Amino acid sequence: MATISALVLNCTLKPSPAPSSADQLGREVLAELATQGVEGEMIRVVDHDVRFGVSTDEGDGDGWPAIRAN
Numbered sequence: 001m002a003t004i005s006a007l008v009l010n011c012t013l014k015p016s017p018a019p020s021s022a023d024q025l026g027r028e029v030l031a032e033l034a035t036q037g038v039e040g041e042m043i044r045v046v047d048h049d050v051r052f053g054v055s056t057d058e059g060d061g062d063g064w065p066a067i068r069a070n
Helices: 021-034 064-068
Strands: 005-010 039-044
Touching (some): 005 021, 021 039
Parallel strands (some): 005 039
């Protein structure tokens, strides 16, 4: 049987470790998925240097390609 994994992209505007309702919600979702055997992780996008744009890589150190690799 295939392993199912989940990735929560937390798009709060507050960088870590500031508390965030989006962070709490993401943790609750991951906890519920875990009860069904789903492994998961959460990435707080604001903690990465994600560049504005419409491509999958805006170059010059854009953090989005590394996030997409998850």
